Amino acid sequence: MRKYFYALIALLSLATVALATNSQIWGEMRIQNILGYGQEESLKLGAWFTLLQSKYFAWVFLGVLIGVPTVFFLHYKIIGQKVFPHSHNKHYAFNLFHRTVHQIAAVSFLVIIPTGFIIVFGDFFGGGTLVRMAKNLHGIFTIPFAIVIIPMALMWIKEAIFNLEDIKWFMILGGYLSKEKRIINATQFNAGQKMWYWVCILGGLVMILSGAMMFFMDFKIEMLHNLTGLSHIDMLRASAIIHNVMGFILVAVFFTHIYMAAVAIKGAIHSIITGYVEEEEVKFLHNAWYKKLKEKGKF
Structure with a gap:
């Protein structure tokens, strides 16, 4: 059961990456969209x-x-x-389900946190490929965590x-x-x-x-x-x-x-x-x- 759960999460992560690659969110249109924000502020x-x-x-x-x-x-x-x-x-x-959910969350955190630090200290690392890779991994490993967070919440809330x-x-x-x-x-x-x-x-x-x-x-x-x-x-x-x-x-x-x-x-x-x-x-x-x-x- 656990291997199928891991395979499902890996498949969803890869599908998300594939969709993002072809999306304007990650392409040249991103800059144009950002420039189109305007300066209107509601909270200053x-x-x-x-x-x-x-x-x-x-x-x-x-x-x-x-x-x-x-x-x-x-x-x-x-x-x-x-x-x-x-x-x-x-x-x-x-049980096996408890351990699988916990392990997926743990692995996600072990990638999300170091990559988050690389993003925060991007200037120190000189920007470039390393920081872009960290940003992408940060987003990709959020997907499995997002999948297991609700089951994890429900199974241990009591x-x-x-x-x-x-x-x-x-x-x-x-x-x-x-x-x-x-x-x-x-x-x-x-x-x-x-x-x-x-x-x-x-x-x-x-x-x-x-x-x-x-x-x-x-x-x-x-x-x-x-x-x-x-x-x-x-x-x-x-x-x-x-x-x-x-x-x-x-x-x-x-x-x-x-x-x-x-x-x-x-x-x-x-x-x-x-x-x-x-x-x-x-x-x-x-x-x-x-x-x-x-x-x-x-x-």
Whole structure:
């Protein structure tokens, strides 16, 4: 089943590229369309957009790119990993569909984020072929993410609802600031994972829509103009501002998610590859879920 799902997404991506290649959106007409925007403004975003784009966006992205990994490097050196024996009892928590959807989203992010940075720092890379390639890959790998975002939202929405125990989790940051193993009364998803779920799903939808506006709206769409009351140029500027600001948040939380899954808890990432979670890890880090599984005889 998984190979057919991958094949479908690859086929849709290739079809999109083929259509885009023959579209005026990507040809010489794009420049003419852009010149036809005019200077009509409804929100007067011109000055704001120019200021943010030229003075702040690149610096904030650079701060996230350097700052977040630095914090986690210090955490790793000072606190270190938590290690659980992955040879003990296991529970099959994530089925093939769960894992396939998650893997597609993960691969999409692993391309979208680096190419996004290349686009942001296009001047540093000298523009040209590399930046154009990054822009195209950025758009192409948005397609599989856009396909799986709704199934991913639906299959885990129940587990992602916050509860009162999550407040306690945030107060101690899930025990990640302690070298000792502490029993944390979290459900199947702890508060940090729930936060990533909502940022990924809601933020991902915002990024898809705002990115689509910038990729495809060099043609005026009267319906959107009539619906929003915004001039065409201001819709594009608003999309660029929203895309950048949401990008700061998504990248920072994505880095956090990767560190927690692949480094902070040794071997934790295997659960979304094999589908199995290890008993002691669940007992310590997701104790509320562990108790329910224990009652059902899963462990």
